[in-house]
Amino acid sequence: MPKNSEIPTGHDGPDDDKWNVVLNEDFVQGAPVREAGRPAARPKRAWPLNTALVLVAVGAAFGVLKLTDASPQDKTPAPGPAKAAAAAPSAVPTRAAPDARPMIPLAEVFPAEVKGGSGAAFTRLGSVVMESCTEPDGVGPRLAALIEDSAGCVGEQVALYKDAQNNQFNLAVFTMKDPQDTVKLVTELAMAFNDYQVAVQGPPPGSGLKSLPADSGLVQAFTGHGRVMVVAMGQWSDGRTADFQQLVDRMGPLQKEVSKKVGDYEGTR
Secondary structure, three states, X not given: OOOOOOOXXXXXXXXXXXXXXXXXXXOEEEEEEOOOOXXXXXXEEOOOOOOOOOOOOOOOOXXXXXXXXXXXXXXXXXXXXXXXXXXXXXXXXXXXOOOOOOOOOHHHXXXXXXXXXXXXXXXXXXXXXXXXXXXXXXXXXXXXXXXXXXXXXXXXXXXXXXXXXXXXXXXXXXXXXXXXXXXXXXXXHHHOOOOOXXXXXXXXXXXXXXXXXXXXXXXXXXXXXXXXXXXXEEEOOOOOOOOHHHHHHHHHHHHHHHHHHHHHHHOOO
């Protein structure tokens, strides 16, 4: 049986399911994952300051973070996936018309407090609607290329939570125009277990949280609900690179609650 700081490499039974991608038309779920050795470059950015931002400490400003562990070429968007050669009209697969319905309201998708069945409690420190789904400091070049190659993205919403032990949890919700693109995004990101394509947000002053270094341990998990991809990320309060399965378990109630709200809104539950 693997230790909780390791990724299973074999196929020993039912527990393997939580490390794999579940794929069907309306729902895909990525396995919680961990970094191996020094983490791949992952984008970090400042929280945008606008009226949509909700802070526990009124008037506090979010810390400014920059892209870390990335060389200049890493900031150049990767080319989009190769397109298939043109075929006869009768052989071209049809794609559903893009769905540009509004995103789930920000206050609805990110509650001020979330409580888990085991007594765990998560407090929201901030939430905001991003200016676009492909901001260079908000997503990595690979995810940006996938989104640009899609039928379109309605918008991205992000939030930062902490639990009673000051562990940090980031949520990012991407609402696409075509559910087929959501399946593709979740599958691609979940299979690349050590590739971090969604920014980790910095804590605001007065939150009681530390700004963690770039080599801190990180777990990430993905779910898809109709048009929407939910990305959940967790870090220990001290940034340690151990006990990853415990961190995934702690993050579970928060990820489940946000995913449930998205699923209810999208009509996939």
